[in-house]
Amino acid sequence: MDNIKKSFGKSSVLNGISLDAQAGEFVTLLGASGCGKTTLLRIIAGLENPDSGNVFLDGREVTNLEPNKRDVNTVFQNYALFPHMNVENNIGYSLRLKGYPKVEIKKRVSEMLSLVQLEGFNNRTPSVLSGGQRQRVAIARAVINRPRALLLDEPLGALDLQLRRQMQIELKRIQTQLGITFIYITHDQEEALNMSDRIAVMRGGLFEQIGTASEIYDAPQTSYVAKFVGNANILRGKEFRLLSGEAYAVRGEHIELTPAEDGRDGFKAVVTDKRFAGGQLRLSAKLDVNGAEVVASRQGIDSPLKTGQRVLVSWKKEHEVLVADNEE
Amino acid sequence: MKKHVFLPNLYLGLILVLMYLPILMVIVYSFNVSKNSSMWEGFTFSWYKELFADKSMFEALRNSLILALLSAGSAVVIGTLAAVGMARTKLRGAGAMEYLATIPIMAPEIILGMVFLAFFSLLGIPFGMLTLVISHTAFCIPYVFLLVKARLAGLDKSYAEAARDLGASQIRAFLDITMPSILPAILSGALLAIAMSLDDVIISVFVTGVNTNTLPIKIYTQIKTGITPKTNALCTVLFGFTMLLGILSMRKSRRDL
Amino acid sequence: MKSKSGAIAAVLPMYIFTLAFVLGPLIYMLVMSFLARGASWGITTEVTPRNYLHILQPAYLKTFTQSLRLALLTTGLAILFGYPFGYFMARLSPKSRDRCMLLLIIPFWTNSLLRLYGWMIIFRANGPLDVFLMGLNITHAPLKLLYTYPAVAVGMIYALLPFMIYSVYASAEKMDWSLVEASRDLGASSFRAFLTVTLPLTMPGLYSGIILTFIPSMGLYFIADLLGGNKIVLVGNLIQEQLMRVHDWPFAAALSVILMLMTTLFLFVYRKITRAVGSADSKLEGLV
Numbered sequence: 082m083d084n085i086k087k088s089f090g091k092s093s094v095l096n097g098i099s100l101d102a103q104a105g106e107f108v109t110l111l112g113a114s115g116c117g118k119t120t121l122l123r124i125i126a127g128l129e130n131p132d133s134g135n136v137f138l139d140g141r142e143v144t145n146l147e148p149n150k151r152d153v154n155t156v157f158q159n160y161a162l163f164p165h166m167n168v169e170n171n172i173g174y175s176l177r178l179k180g181y182p183k184v185e186i187k188k189r190v191s192e193m194l195s196l197v198q199l200e201g202f203n204n205r206t207p208s209v210l211s212g213g214q215r216q217r218v219a220i221a222r223a224v225i226n227r228p229r230a231l232l233l234d235e236p237l238g239a240l241d242l243q244l245r246r247q248m249q250i251e252l253k254r255i256q257t258q259l260g261i262t263f264i265y266i267t268h269d270q271e272e273a274l275n276m277s278d279r280i281a282v283m284r285g286g287l288f289e290q291i292g293t294a295s296e297i298y299d300a301p302q303t304s305y306v307a308k309f310v311g312n313a314n315i316l317r318g319k320e321f322r323l324l325s326g327e328a329y330a331v332r333g334e335h336i337e338l339t340p341a342e343d344g345r346d347g348f349k350a351v352v353t354d355k356r357f358a359g360g361q362l363r364l365s366a367k368l369d370v371n372g373a374e375v376v377a378s379r380q381g382i383d384s385p386l387k388t389g390q391r392v393l394v395s396w397k398k399e400h401e402v403l404v405a406d407n408e409e
Numbered sequence: 410m411k412k413h414v415f416l417p418n419l420y421l422g423l424i425l426v427l428m429y430l431p432i433l434m435v436i437v438y439s440f441n442v443s444k445n446s447s448m449w450e451g452f453t454f455s456w457y458k459e460l461f462a463d464k465s466m467f468e469a470l471r472n473s474l475i476l477a478l479l480s481a482g483s484a485v486v487i488g489t490l491a492a493v494g495m496a497r498t499k500l501r502g503a504g505a506m507e508y509l510a511t512i513p514i515m516a517p518e519i520i521l522g523m524v525f526l527a528f529f530s531l532l533g534i535p536f537g538m539l540t541l542v543i544s545h546t547a548f549c550i551p552y553v554f555l556l557v558k559a560r561l562a563g564l565d566k567s568y569a570e571a572a573r574d575l576g577a578s579q580i581r582a583f584l585d586i587t588m589p590s591i592l593p594a595i596l597s598g599a600l601l602a603i604a605m606s607l608d609d610v611i612i613s614v615f616v617t618g619v620n621t622n623t624l625p626i627k628i629y630t631q632i633k634t635g636i637t638p639k640t641n642a643l644c645t646v647l648f649g650f651t652m653l654l655g656i657l658s659m660r661k662s663r664r665d666l
Numbered sequence: 667m668k669s670k671s672g673a674i675a676a677v678l679p680m681y682i683f684t685l686a687f688v689l690g691p692l693i694y695m696l697v698m699s700f701l702a703r704g705a706s707w708g709i710t711t712e713v714t715p716r717n718y719l720h721i722l723q724p725a726y727l728k729t730f731t732q733s734l735r736l737a738l739l740t741t742g743l744a745i746l747f748g749y750p751f752g753y754f755m756a757r758l759s760p761k762s763r764d765r766c767m768l769l770l771i772i773p774f775w776t777n778s779l780l781r782l783y784g785w786m787i788i789f790r791a792n793g794p795l796d797v798f799l800m801g802l803n804i805t806h807a808p809l810k811l812l813y814t815y816p817a818v819a820v821g822m823i824y825a826l827l828p829f830m831i832y833s834v835y836a837s838a839e840k841m842d843w844s845l846v847e848a849s850r851d852l853g854a855s856s857f858r859a860f861l862t863v864t865l866p867l868t869m870p871g872l873y874s875g876i877i878l879t880f881i882p883s884m885g886l887y888f889i890a891d892l893l894g895g896n897k898i899v900l901v902g903n904l905i906q907e908q909l910m911r912v913h914d915w916p917f918a919a920a921l922s923v924i925l926m927l928m929t930t931l932f933l934f935v936y937r938k939i940t941r942a943v944g945s946a947d948s949k950l951e952g953l954v
Contacts, residue, residue: 128570148573149582161571165589174585175575222575417754421766424751424827428773431784431824434794438787448792487679494676503677510684512692516929517885519902520695520922527698527915528691547687550680579672608777610888615909628779632892636786644780651775656768 095120095131096286102230102262109265109273112283113309118266122232125264126155138229154223158234160215162207169203172222193221196255213244220255230262237272249275270310274298282306303405304328317406320370328406333378335400338364338392347395352388366394432648439641456642466627466643473607473624476538480545481602488553489595496561511555513548521548522615529616537618544616545606552605553598560594699919709916717920726904733900737883740822744830744879747823749872752834774828782821782892789817789893813895821893822883829878837871877936881929901925
């Protein structure tokens, strides 16, 4: 993809985006809702035309090619399983369009059903399937053609947490097994970090940073990325000897809170909140120097520190990452 | 909340009885021996015999059926295409056009009759089946158009997109995916259009020619000239048809669910 | 998607048809309403406001007021009889609801002339109604109801009641009855609950019912013609008479223009009201 731009009416959604996905790679577009990731996906699929820029597939330009002429398939957000066709006809739809013989279609459909572990579901209609099963049928339908790339638009969004975790593993397995390029859209950083070879963090129609999971997590380049992926604390201002436009990103698990009496090095602060969330204890503290709030996360369910207690906030030098400050 | 069901049910029943009362009267008197009196003077089939011997009656029936099928048919094609086209792209002036196109079912029928009469004589189109079909098509289009449009609005766009994504051309995606989902709407639009066409007398009276009688026109003139059991017999036969149609369409819609 | 040409080709037939056979005739009607009539037949090219001034004659004005009065009466009675029906019907079990719907659809699908004819039989002198009433000793002589105002009113209500019922039923059926239960739970009497919850929520159905009964009732001239004889003259009858018997087409056109304007005005007010009601709806949702 090269320098894609798109706007709807007056609001510009994509502002010049370029990305090069390798064959067999799992690339995730990560971003908050409204950042333009779905539009980008629809442009790759051919369901939308860019105002400018080009889309290439295997070196061939496909920018203005009809969606049915592209070797790219999509798993839609709501799965878009045809309600009036059973599972077999849904999965076999693209082969029927190509005029494959019935026996061949049946064989390939069963292969696909076993790939997604739904053997024997041939004659059910989408309406009787569970969310997870629909998801699997949608994947099977999209990969039966062995596309060069599979586009997935928040495919796990409608599933509950446990199923989501399970499907992450499943998706990764299918991808490795088929060796197809996956372009995966999500707003969930955990999904992105778990599955992707590379992650592209999107914001306001632009890529904020592209890199492997560990590059994104450990070496964020901007405060937005640091905050969006892993909820890092962003510290800015001259109190930390930073210029404007610079900030430190420090992850919650690296923040130390010690009682003020300990007399260690650190910033004086007061504990403002103590919460147990997502399997972690989160302690918020307000710094005396500039009133900024930092959040420290801990394993375990409680801590001897109390709300209102005076504390010292510190972190190791190697855990602070200098990032460009691009937020308010 | 299920306490007071007796009075409401009584009310529903009473209104329904009143709805059927006139129809019942027509049927009962179609078997009456007496021609002019409203007194019951005995049971007879003779009015039916007379009815089936009347050739002009069958001609009117044939005209009505041809008219209904032609105008509902054109309305289905024109209305469905327009609804699909409008759903696909936002066209300039679509709103105004939609308003104009639905005037024929919004305005009092007498106005339609009047304007068609005037307009056709201005253009010099001879009054007869052609003028009937044009004017019936005009008031049949909105039924099809509005029903299909509503169905399309409730339709998830991603189904057609998925089909395109899987390799279907635009036309193929329409035939495979969109068509099956709007088919019930097209069918009920067509049925409604046929019913309206078969029922119309006001507009038909104005735009028909001297030699083209439709069944409603025939009934209208008969009723105007006086009440005879032969008309009753005709109406009874017609009612039988309606019952049949209604039950068939009911069956069908139940299967669609 | 790529080009609009497909969509344009698809809407083209309706555009052409509508412009040629809806807009065209309407414009012609408007033009004709300002022309003078020919000596015995047809029209001349002389432009004149005569036709509109003609309407101001007391006899014709009376026709308009009579039409409006009948339309209002019809609509009012349709609400009175139709609203409870739609409401009660929505409260039936799904199975009885289906059955009730079928029972309603059959007369609705039945040719309207046939049903009118039934009323003619009932109302005629010494007809079933007279026999019934005299048999019960309620009346002692034939009422001779056929060709009277009440007969026309009955015919109108009868023809239009189903529209009111459907509209009310459609919105009552969609209503969330737990809202009524909630208001009862909060201490409202069943009457209060009806007034404060059910009625506002079924208002859209009531409005569309009013539209569907009021507008046609201005034009159903053949009901007045068949059940009212020549005694009840409505705008519709006047137009028909001018067209078919008097052959004053420009005057008929002017009458139609006025009727059309009244209808449009009514529709316009209706749109305004439903929009206001729509916003009230969403406000209510916000509160719940």
